[in-house]
Amino acid sequence: MTKTFLLSITTPEKQFYNGPAESLVITSHDGEKGIWPGHLSMVVALAIAPVRFKVAGQWKLAALTGGFARVRSDRVIILADTAEWPEEIEINRALSAEKRAEERLQTRLSRVEYLRSRIALERAHLRLTVKGK
Amino acid sequence: MSNLHEIQDRINSVKSTRKITRAMYLIAASKSQKAKAQLASTLPYFLEVASTLSEILAASAFIDTHFLAGREKRGASEKGGLYVVFGGDKGMAGGYNQRVIALMRERVDKASATVLAAGMTGKVRLSREGYRVDPDFFYPIMNPSIYRSRSIAGLVAERYLTGQYKEVGLIYTSVVSPIKQTPVFARLLPLHPEEFAEIGGVRPEAAKYNIIKYEPSAREVFDHLVPHYLNGIIYSALVEAYVSEQLARIYAMDNATKSADDMMASLALRFNRARQAKITQEISEIVGGIPES
Known part of the structure; x- marks a missing residue:
């Protein structure tokens, strides 16, 4: 039998996923990390990037924003601002968000506005990547 | 004749x-039910955030973050406070708004305080009372959403880190029972580690033997999480204020x-x-x- 750990992904709105997983790939600010059962305890802030995990031999993909992961040897808890499955993503919304952010970045912005627009652009890219377009 | x-x-x-009045009574009743259900569904997330924060504090009590009491920015303690006040959106709720203002008078120094008031009626009354109310802070109470509380939390954390305020307080009305709502004062920032252990449930002694790696660093994870934690408190306060307003209106109506x-x-x-x-x-x-x- 394959070793598994318990994975839960929670957002303020709902419990997004809760169940066993064989492995998990998350992206922190310095790159992707693979997590298998029995991992060292750690807390990682997640970049705006897709997250993949394997359940019963099948990879599942989701888009997370504003997340961090608490890793224990037998349990991983991911807390995120938003979490979406590819089928939940509205492609037109993501495309228009991308366009809006790009247009904003063309104009002169304060530092805060610049960062906000960059993050908005990253979120749009994430959704489009996860959606596979 | x-x-x-x-x-x-x-x-x-x-x-x-x-x-x-009958219709307002029924509407208020169903709205408060909905808001309460919403609050329950967000609770697991915030408990998890609080427990992570308390774990970080327990494992590395000396992280150098300005969010903690005793490690504030220099000179901040002589400044006035920043207060977020959740009043009512509308009237027709009995003494709801008056009670909030009465608590303000008691707890907040009018001369030095900056007030961020949500809820239109509460905001108007506070400026009439002579408080320095920030005109750009414009949020309704009704239909509380996590997005609204998140932007309030982000704004408050950002302002606090400028070092212009000695503390950040939150004034809202808490639901004691369906016929009793009491306004309360809660300190949001600076954070006091001992209060954290209460909420997060992680005792320092329990965390000592557990070596945890933080990425990028304990301080950065902590600073990243604080706005999320504030968001949790603000969101539940927002819902409580909203439910209180509805309950006060139910009673009045x-x-x-x-x-x-x-x-x-x-x-x-x-x-x-x-x-x-x-x-x-x-x-x-x-x-x-x-x-x-």
């Missing part, structure tokens, strides 16, 4: 007012409906008496008018 019409008009007007019923009963009595008097008068006129034969 005109007396009868007048009474009939009064009855009709009371009847239509009663319809409104229920009373209004009841007194409308009383008024209608006494008006109906007066109407019937007047009608009877009119009939009696007509009969006596007819009887009195019969010529003797």
Whole structure:
């Protein structure tokens, strides 16, 4: 039998996923990390990037924003601002968000506005990547 | 004669007012139910955030973050406070807004405080009272959403880190029971580690033996999480304030409906008496008018 750990992904709105997983790939600010059962305890802030995990031999993909992961040897808890499955993503919304952010970045912005627009652009890219377009 | 019409008009007007108070009562009841259910579904997330923060504090008590008490920015302690106040969106809720303002008077130094008021009615009343109310802070209370509380939390954390405020407080109305709501004062920032252990449930001694790696660093994870933690408190306060306002309105509107019923009963009595008097008068006129034969 394959070793598994318990994975839960929670957002303020709902419990997004809760169940066993064989492995998990998350992206922190310095790159992707693979997590298998029995991992060292750690807390990682997640970049705006897709997250993949394997359940019963099948990879599942989701888009997370504003997340961090608490890793224990037998349990991983991911807390995120938003979490979406590819089928939940509205492609037109993501495309228009991308366009809006790009247009904003063309104009002169304060530092805060610049960062906000960059993050908005990253979120749009994430959704489009996860959606596979 | 005109007396009868007048009474009939009064009855009709009371009847239509009663319809409104009754409808407001029912709307307030269903809204508060919905908000309560929403609050319950977000609880697991915030408990998890609080427990992570308390774990970080327990494992590395000396992280150098300005969010913690005793490690504030230099000079901040002489400054005034920043207060987020959740008043009512609308009137027609009995003494709801007054109670919030009464607590403000008690807890907040008017001269030095900066007030961020959410809820239109509360905001207007506070500026009339002479508080320095930030005009750009514009949020409603109704239909609380996590997005709204998140932007409030982000704004508050950002402002606090400028070092211009000695503390950040939150004033909202808490639900004690369906007929009792009490305004409360909660300190948001700076954070006090001992309070954290209470909420997060991680005791320092339990965390000592657990080596945890933080990426990028304990401080950065901590600073990243603080706005999320504040968000949790602000969100639940927002929901409580909203539910309180609705409950205060339920109570006020229920009373209004009841007194409308009383008024209608006494008006109906007066109407019937007047009608009877009119009939009696007509009969006596007819009887009195019969010529003797």
